[in-house]
Amino acid sequence: MAAEDAVPMDSLDAIPAPVLVLGRQGERIRVTDDARELLGEALSPGDGPDPLAPLVELGRSALDTGTETEDEISIETEDELVLDVTALPVAEQDATLFVLNDVTSYSERVATQRKQKQVLQEAQEIAGIGSWQWDLREDEVEWSDGLFEVFGRDPETFEGTFEGYLECLHPDDVAEVKDLIQQGRESGRAFTFEHRIVTPDDEVRRVHCRAEIVTGPEGEPVRMVGTAQKIDRPTM
Numbered sequence: 001m002a003a004e005d006a007v008p009m010d011s012l013d014a015i016p017a018p019v020l021v022l023g024r025q026g027e028r029i030r031v032t033d034d035a036r037e038l039l040g041e042a043l044s045p046g047d048g049p050d051p052l053a054p055l056v057e058l059g060r061s062a063l064d065t066g067t068e069t070e071d072e073i074s075i076e077t078e079d080e081l082v083l084d085v086t087a088l089p090v091a092e093q094d095a096t097l098f099v100l101n102d103v104t105s106y107s108e109r110v111a112t113q114r115k116q117k118q119v120l121q122e123a124q125e126i127a128g129i130g131s132w133q134w135d136l137r138e139d140e141v142e143w144s145d146g147l148f149e150v151f152g153r154d155p156e157t158f159e160g161t162f163e164g165y166l167e168c169l170h171p172d173d174v175a176e177v178k179d180l181i182q183q184g185r186e187s188g189r190a191f192t193f194e195h196r197i198v199t200p201d202d203e204v205r206r207v208h209c210r211a212e213i214v215t216g217p218e219g220e221p222v223r224m225v226g227t228a229q230k231i232d233r234p235t236m
Helices: 009-014 033-043 053-065 104-127 145-151 162-166 171-187
Strands: 019-023 028-031 069-075 081-090 095-102 129-135 140-143 191-198 204-215 221-231
Touching (some): 019 053, 028 033, 033 095, 053 081, 053 095, 081 104, 140 145, 145 221, 162 171, 171 191
Antiparallel strands (some): 019 028, 069 081, 191 204
């Protein structure tokens, strides 16, 4: 269905989102007030490259295929603008109608989270510490990269369950650790403990662990989260 059949050109301002119509070569055919406010100077590129070139390219693709097309596009302005774009071909005018959604803040937040995760992983590696979480209802265990380093385990072969964790422990420490964890689940309070692990190449290491319980709406334990740090003192 052509875009002009779905939305008359003189009614675009009624759409509750920034909308513009570009010709195949990037001609600005229609720009709503919301789109003008969002795109600002990008609408008037001057003598340099057209900041809307990624939109123009997406529009050509929509025109050539005759289908609605969606994509995430970056527009280079004074500050980078990240848009979630839906492109509707207007075949009779050899143009494309674009509905824009500004997701710049979301993209920046994701980038910040990725950077924070990278920094955390580097800090964990330096400190010889790793983090973990255990879904008590599904018995699914997730380890950070740092924890795999501490335990000397390969993420590809580790069984992500409580039993998989217990298999890493020194056999003489298994019963005590199971009791401590059960007590923690019942009390609902954070707790610390130490135990030994045995790496695949039979190296014995001692780790210091901290754990706390996350409860559900009825106060029931649903997750256990914590950290484990390698202790350098000799093991016995």
